[in-house]
Amino acid sequence: MERVDVAIVGAGAAGLSLAHRLERVLSGRSVVVVETPDAGLRPPERTWCFWEAPEGEWDAVVSHRWHALSVVGPDGTTWRSPTDPLVYKMVRSRDFEALVRDGLRRVRTLCGTVTGIADGPEEAVLRLRGSDGADTELAAGLVFDSRPPRGFPAGAVTLRQHFRGWFVRTDRPRFDLSAAVLMDLRVPQPDRGVAFGYVLPFDSRTALVEYTEFTRDVLDDAGYEEALRDYTGRLLELGVFTIIGVEQGVIPMTSARLPTRAGRRVYRIGTAGGATRPATGYTFAGAQRQTRQIAAALAEGRTPGRCPAHRRRHLLMDTVLLRGLDDGVIDGAEFFATLFRDNPLPRLLRFLDGTTGPLEELAIGAHTPVPTMLTALWAQIRPGQHGRSGDTQS
């Protein structure tokens, strides 16, 4: 059986971020990225947006930047704010993958579908299925597994952030390039949860326009088409346009704890390791924080510890929000509109990245519907609370 020092399972956002970092810090140690040949398991191309300082480590593949964001309330009121000192950036997954893969010299890529991982005191053993169907084993001193989670415990509140976006080209200039629209809450709202439009303008005639929901159940094709037709036609008044691409996805938003450390030799990273911020679905920045901590520990010869992408108190706050949305006690559209109306945007962005202090968080909390949040908190923590029936989701 082949033995390596480090095996990274999956070559998505988290797996490749870790490979990229280990390439730089681990010389003389063997690192492999195991990627499945099964097209059904590989994620389709996507775009990742995140905010950070003007200069960042992925700038070579940042395809667009916005220095202001706007939020449109249910009644059409628009709050527009500069993001300064942060910048909202977009990376296309294909550019990111090409950059990382081109830079890998010492880190090897191995083709195989991981069908099982047996943890042990000294090493973990991966079972791999090749494209020919043959099974092999690989032993690794440490395993970082980014395979998507299969489901969440019944006691957790789990919503889905599900969306479809059209890359559109309009027949005449329609988009305001100076700001991306983070949430347009004018769209019809579901009974529980929240729905909104999202617009990333690339030039005055080209944009990614998405319809998104934070709800339990995804829509069917017709549902997304109808929502996007309504949003682009009635609300954005785009007139004549061509759809030049489509992006669709489901991101789990869960109160389930997804620790990075999953065993003696096994860690989970990315969405599987809790990198997704439960209240927003943003994952890319969390995966960077997590893989940075792992790489730093390994570079110093330490065994990585918890390497959390998010702080516990932030996860608790997010849980309360998810509970309130899921129980229908929080009016999602009003909640988000108030949050953006009453708080400076850069502070909110830092809060979502986990870099605010308790006083700033109190200030943010004071601008939420406090009695409603307390009701949701009580619903979450009261004894015997295990969520609504049928909670197990995948």
Ligand SMILES: Cc1cc2nc3c(=O)[nH]c(=O)nc-3n(C[C@H](O)[C@H](O)[C@H](O)COP(=O)(O)OP(=O)(O)OC[C@H]3O[C@@H](n4cnc5c(N)ncnc54)[C@H](O)[C@@H]3O)c2cc1C
């Ligand atoms: C369409 C879309 C858009 C998104 N946009 C944003 C955004 O703008 N900003 C943001 O922060 N987040 C965004 N997200 C959420 C999140 O950033 C992405 O889902 C991100 O790709 C998660 O990274 P990951 O490494 O955890 O998982 P993935 O990128 O899905 O990687 C998992 C990897 O595991 C591999 N794999 C799966 N099973 C096996 C197996 N059995 N054996 C071996 N390998 C296996 C897959 O092939 C894949 O390479 C988006 C999600 C989607 C779906």
